[in-house]
Amino acid sequence: SYELTQPPSVSVSPGQTARITCSGDALPKAYTYWYQQKSGQAPVLVIYEDSKRPSGIPERFSGSSSGTRATLTISGAQVEDEGDYYCYSTDRSGTHRVFGGGTKVT
Amino acid sequence: EVQLVESGGGLVQPGGSLRLSCAVSGFTFSYHWMNWVRQAPGKGLEWVAHIKKDGSETYYVDSVKGRFTISRDNARNLLYLQMNSLRAEDTAVYYCARDWKTVPFDYWGQGTLVTVSS
Numbered sequence: 664s665y666e667l668t669q670p671p672s673v674s675v676s677p678g679q680t681a682r683i684t685c686s687g688d689a690l691p692k693a694y695t696y697w698y699q700q701k702s703g704q705a706p707v708l709v710i711y712e713d714s715k716r717p718s719g720i721p722e723r724f725s726g727s728s729s730g731t732r733a734t735l736t737i738s739g740a741q742v743e744d745e746g747d748y749y750c751y752s753t754d755r756s757g758t759h760r761v762f763g764g765g766t767k768v769t
Numbered sequence: 770e771v772q773l774v775e776s777g778g779g780l781v782q783p784g785g786s787l788r789l790s791c792a793v794s795g796f797t798f799s800y801h802w803m804n805w806v807r808q809a810p811g812k813g814l815e816w817v818a819h820i821k822k823d824g825s826e827t828y829y830v831d832s833v834k835g836r837f838t839i840s841r842d843n844a845r846n847l848l849y850l851q852m853n854s855l856r857a858e859d860t861a862v863y864y865c866a867r868d869w870k871t872v873p874f875d876y877w878g879q880g881t882l883v884t885v886s887s
Binding site for chain 1: 804813814815816819828830831864871872873874875877878879880
């Protein structure tokens with residue numbers, strides 16, 4: 664089965680930059696999406712189609728993708744950005760929807 | 770305002786059945802593919818199933834194929850997940866989530882907890 668690999672945790676100081684990676688063999692041919700989940704809440708879409716930001720998402724959130732790796736960057740991280748972040752994509756066939764294992768940002 | 774509200778969760782014995790519902794409002798339900806996503810306690814997100822706008826196509830994660838059925842009632846703005854032959858490993862918070870065009874899970878409900886235990 665297809666898998667997306669994320670680091671379990673990333674630590675960042677307020678005002679600094681956090682980078683979360685997501686690796687998967689099919690990423691060169693499929694978009695990556697990123698979701699933020701704060702404790703006890705439902706996930707929220709923060710990046711779609713590799714690098715686009717939905718309305719209402721702060722500009723400090725950005726995304727990029729190159730080869731088999733996608734990256735979510737939080738520039739000037741704020742205390743309220745603490746939570747779990749999940750990447751999502753599909754396998755080569757496009758029929759299997761897969762989340763990465765999640766990265767806890769503290 | 771887009772709203773998705775799940776219901777129907779609870780405690781069920783292994784081998785039992787449960788039907789989850791998701792009531793939506795604030796958008797034209799029949800225009801969107803819909804999904805169920807689950808999250809086991811302390812674990813990550815797992816996509817479970819999704820259904821085409823008119824209900825004519827459905828897809829499932831391998832672990833629930835043959836046991837779960839996703840369906841929808843576009844006239845009543847309701848999404849369902851019928852869960853049969855439940856196992857302990859199905860214990861999770863179940864979220865319904867909307868797709869917007871090619872963007873998956875742009876809106877989520879708050880989830881309903883399903884606990885499978887004797």
